[in-house]
Amino acid sequence: MSQSDIRFEKVSKAYGTLRVVDDLDLNIAQGEFLSLLGPSGSGKTTILMMLAGFEAPSGGTISVGGRRVDHLPPHKRNMGVVFQNYALFPHMSVAANVAFPLEMRGVARSEIEEKVTRALDMVQLGAMKDRRPVQLSGGQQQRVALARALVFEPSVVLMDEPLGALDKQLREQMQLDIRALHKRLGLTIVFVTHDQSEALTMSDRIAVFNRGKIEQIGSPREIYDQPRSRFVAQFIGETNLVEGTLAEAGDAGATVKLDGGGTIR
Numbered sequence: 704m705s706q707s708d709i710r711f712e713k714v715s716k717a718y719g720t721l722r723v724v725d726d727l728d729l730n731i732a733q734g735e736f737l738s739l740l741g742p743s744g745s746g747k748t749t750i751l752m753m754l755a756g757f758e759a760p761s762g763g764t765i766s767v768g769g770r771r772v773d774h775l776p777p778h779k780r781n782m783g784v785v786f787q788n789y790a791l792f793p794h795m796s797v798a799a800n801v802a803f804p805l806e807m808r809g810v811a812r813s814e815i816e817e818k819v820t821r822a823l824d825m826v827q828l829g830a831m832k833d834r835r836p837v838q839l840s841g842g843q844q845q846r847v848a849l850a851r852a853l854v855f856e857p858s859v860v861l862m863d864e865p866l867g868a869l870d871k872q873l874r875e876q877m878q879l880d881i882r883a884l885h886k887r888l889g890l891t892i893v894f895v896t897h898d899q900s901e902a903l904t905m906s907d908r909i910a911v912f913n914r915g916k917i918e919q920i921g922s923p924r925e926i927y928d929q930p931r932s933r934f935v936a937q938f939i940g941e942t943n944l945v946e947g948t949l950a951e952a953g954d955a956g957a958t959v960k961l962d963g964g965g966t967i968r
């Protein structure tokens with residue numbers, strides 16, 4: 704097991720009688736880009752909040768590199784977060800916003816400036832360091848949020864719909880930027896989205912969620928070409944894929960081989 708492999712074992716979360724995450728088993732390898740994809744209300748954000756430490760599981764365990772983290776406070780988990788509702792501080796400069804997590808962690812003043820400069824250069828915003836968030840475009844603000852998530856050099860970054868508010872062109876640019884950073888820094892990224900095409904283009908693997916459970920997990924190709932259920936097929940946008948495949952096999956009188964060696968006629 705690598706140092707930052709993430710493991711959910713039998714994790715559940717209930718709010719009162721509402722069970723929003725149900726007995727979740729999930730492994731995320733170090734350096735992997737995993738998207739959690741599913742309709743609104745399927746539990747994706749709750750999973751990220753439990754991983755980040757903002758919510759406690761009702762049951763089960765979460766570990767990183769074999770070490771339990773589910774009772775650690777967020778700043779002890781070494782995970783960067785870019786959440787839609789986790790906005791920049793409007794009264795602080797770009798540089799002060801990015802410095803904030805370092806100050807929270809008690810990093811020495813002398814190191815802060817250098818780390819902030821490096822993080823802002825990484826997202827190509829070095830020239831904007833003295834501006835206030837309001838003086839930046841939406842895309843630039845998201846880049847600052849990304850710099851703030853990366854400044855303390857986490858090995859894991861959690862992103863919850865980070866590009867939802869951007870227009871198409873900026874969103875595509877940021878998708879490329881995030882992919883490039885993921886590769887260059889060897890980051891583990893857990894990326895929540897309800898946008899199928901975003902998940903398909905960005906991820907190493909996709910976990911498709913339905914009502915707090917994983918409906919299917921696999922590479923974008925597998926999810927797209929071999930949806931395991933009608934729910935996945937419909938969510939991915941190929942509504943006729945499952946029926947079509949079976950109907951065609953039947954029409955042609957074809958034999959469909961099963962993994963176990965059995966056949967259906």
Ligand code: ADP
Binds near residue numbers: 745
């Ligand atoms: P998703 O990210 O897939 O949209 P969420 O994890 O945000 O889903 O929410 C899953 C379900 O949990 C929703 O029905 C939501 O209303 C409910 N929920 C989330 N947070 C709370 C909370 N703090 N209290 C009560 N219900 C919540």
